[in-house]
Amino acid sequence: MRALARRWNLRPALGVTALILALVPWMLSNDFYYEIAILALFNAMIAVGLNLLMGYAGQISLAHGAFAGLGGYIAAILTGRYGLAPLFSIAVSLGIMALLAYGLARPILRLRGHYLAMATLGVGIIVSIILNNEEELTGGTDGMSVESFSLFGHTFTESWEWYLLAALHLLVLLWLAQNLIESPLGRILRSLHDSERAPASVGVNVARYKSLVFVISVVVAALAGSLYAFFSGFISPQEAGFNRSIELVVMVVLGGMGRLYGAVIGAVILTLLPQLLTSFEDYQTLIYGAIIIGVMIFMPKGIVSLFDRWRRRG
Template sequence: MNVFDSLRSRAGPRREAIVLASIIAMLPFVLASDFHYRVLAIAWVFALAVIGLNILMGYAGVVSLGHGGFVGIGAYAVALGPARLGIPTGASLVGGLLLAGLLAFVIGRPILRLKGHYLAAATLGFGILVSIALVNEVQWTGGPDGMSVQRLGAFGWQLRSPQAWYWVAGGALVLGAMLAVNLERSPTGRALRAIHGSEIAASVAGVDVARYKLVAFVLSAVYAAAAGAMLALMNAHITPGVSDFLVSLQLVTMVVLGGMGSVLGAVVGTALLLILPQFLTVLHDYEHAFLGGVLILSMIFLRSGIVPTLQAALRKGG
């Protein structure tokens, strides 16, 4: 069965995760340098955050413009834990995920009751607050210059090579994808889809709208924090820029471009916006204009996103 047959299968969501794992396993046969491994490792890390945001946007229909804040929380957890608190890196990573989930639970209860642009503005405010805190708390975070991050390792060995991070990030991405597709096919996933379709109809059908939206928000925050932690550990240095508004906006763009509700779409959207610029250096100053043009054309001709549009075309052609 080829990739296109996989995408046409009735078990589409689960097949998407299988296709993703196959792609990650086969790409090293065509990679030529450490640079390529590093670019793809970063893409896998961001794709993990995008899959998490896709649970919130694609499944529940809730837009968040502040998820860069959760990325920053995960990143600085693995930086501050060993450097300031004497907590081992692994424990700091787990602590960062728990902290992101707890914050999402606390702030999600009030702000998820908002609607439309009020909700988007509230999430944006959270992301800005996190970014400001990371910049201003110089004695803890190093301020705008950031701080070094202790590498992950054990028994004298440290995880530092691009090849090693390619497999670690790829493995985390596949695991995150499998969790997302299993969630989609679960009763919780069906409840989230019902909410996305119509909150009123879902509520009439007995769905606890506030509870399920909060579940999606917390899960997406944990995904983002995990991505932030891996990014910090991979680079061995982190700055507050990881949590600013442009990162949040970039994550939202990746979800929409690839296709909301599609796990493979989240990866495709991430790859297009992160990997493609690495191969457009010949355009120099026109690189961002080219990418903006790609995004505009995609939104005009592929309104459902790249992957869902291709899936629909394949079903029609089959």
């Protein structure tokens, strides 16, 4: 399996992550801390999916906030308005989002670089405008409340239950993503990043695999978005806004593009950051912007690249 081994062997990392996730609850002394931890886990899920698209396959998306939010809205509306069981409405929501992503993939992924960034941004903004304006369904700018989440007759109310659910989701996702990356399919995705002609010349239908990874990343975003909507009991258009999409992209880049656990680290840091900055309330946006600029200038390969440097030395 040497061909598939990347700079880091990913297998132990999954175990370490599981261990950390098991230990964290001892640090979560109240519900508020739990809430932040759970949010970080859901963000990490979206970032891992987005990283498959951006970091590995090299296709930027400035719409993943919108996809996550829309997925959440669909699940929430199906449960709240049409009385579907939460599990079922999430499944339907993911199906709809997969179809939407598949339909968008061909025209959008023909574009590259700035054009791709702009097209995805346009899609994201249109989604958020729709969510803001369809008040009948979505509650408009004020958002809407979401029914509580129940599974096989059991209603999730305790924070630790949600933490467990989110952590399991993240671990399974990491395992699947790892398998994906270390496979012939993953090799195709990584080749797209460098040159589309190379894979095409050996028989790869490039458009098909771009669509596939796009659909996967959108479905993951929608799943995390739906679960988060049920967890927080409330969803607003901000969850699907432009800034949210940027935030997700920054998570991936901050952690390290094309590095599986980079996305997780980026998501955790960026989720904690606003909490750490609450005492600088007025300066929050300023500091956030400065961090993005600083990382892009001084650490363009992300935080994980620091570990590489340390490891090479050691």
